[in-house]
Amino acid sequence: MLCFFYYNPSHFPCHLVLISGSSSGRRSQTTQLYNSHKMPKKLLLVDVDCGLDDAQALMMALAAPEVEILGITCCFGNTTAENVCRNVLRVLQVCKRMEISVVAVGPLTNLALAAKMDPTLPKKINKLYIMGGNMEGRGNRTVCAEFNFYLDPEAAYIVTNEFTCPIFIAALEFTWENSLTMEYFRNWVEQDTDKARFMKKITAKWQQKHGFVSYDSYAMAAAIDESIVTEYLECAVSVELHGRYARGMLVLDTEDKWKKQQKVVLMKKCNLEKFKERLWAALQ
Known part of the structure; x- marks a missing residue:
């Protein structure tokens, strides 16, 4: 079973959204460096069976200024496809991408x-x-x-x-x-x-x-x-x-x-x- 959750990155450009925490200053510097060099973004379609490590990987991509996530597909694995979709939504919510x-x-x-x-x-x-x-x-x-x-x-x-x-x-x-x-x-x-x-x-x-x-x-x-x-x-x-x-x-x-x-x-x-x-x- 495969379910698809679509995320529109144009509404929240990745390089403008910073996740608060001890490393926020470091992310801000990365963002400034990315903007100053105007590097082309890497386009990603992310396929997950969202467990703990998937959530960590997804949050890494969402925080990366050089990445644009075109979509997230959800498949069973760590849990059922329905739970995977819920877990992805939780990640997007905490990263303020809802x-x-x-x-x-x-x-x-x-x-x-x-x-x-x-x-x-x-x-x-x-x-x-x-x-x-x-x-x-x-x-x-x-x-x-x-x-x-x-x-x-x-x-x-x-x-x-x-x-x-x-x-x-x-x-x-x-x-x-x-x-x-x-x-x-x-x-x-x-x-x-x-x-x-x-x-x-x-x-x-x-x-x-x-x-x-x-x-x-x-x-x-x-x-x-x-x-x-x-x-x-x-x-x-x-x-x-x-x-x-x-x-x-x-x-x-x-x-x-x-x-x-x-x-x-x-x-x-x-x-x-x-x-x-x-x-x-x-x-x-």
Whole structure:
């Protein structure tokens, strides 16, 4: 039996997190040395049957500034796979790596299934950033539904109704209203880098109706730097499942008629200069 626990290192860069103790000064010096030389990080996928020595090895990796842990897989050995997962969570907790944010930029199928398999999952997520849904009943897949929510409305319903973590949504209209110019897009892909040449090649036949809209990048940018989004709307939401025309549409309760305790945060306005800087840097 193999279970998988995913840790997002970008939320807590290893070289910025120091574990307190008698050797904290020594770790700080190591961190400063690493930062001054700007050495590339070693990417690790760690497979454990987490007993005492596994915990020690894992804590060593978490404290190493030159290491980025991409994921931790848990297998039976010292104890059952379930206990191994619990032990790994204990290690992450003591190393202050428990606040994991999730960015979902496709249909929400995996998140919904994961929550059904483990009902405690929504409580383990620090923040959830979603690109999907709509705020004004306008769609790009059907008349009333956005692409991601329409492809799996039941999953979108589960996530928006059953997840208790803070949810931030970059809806379709938000991305349209904060689009960039095609002039920016052309300059963006004309940078003299391999990344830019790759992007120019894969977007050669990409048709845009609303200017340059990098739909999923808005949710990612907000997860990286929340100050990029400058205005929000907070309200309860749900997803229409049975409508003849509106299946998959995100429904907003702006007047709080449902009296739902759980609210989501819908992005409304964006600091486009900061957003453009993030996109530009992505191809450098």
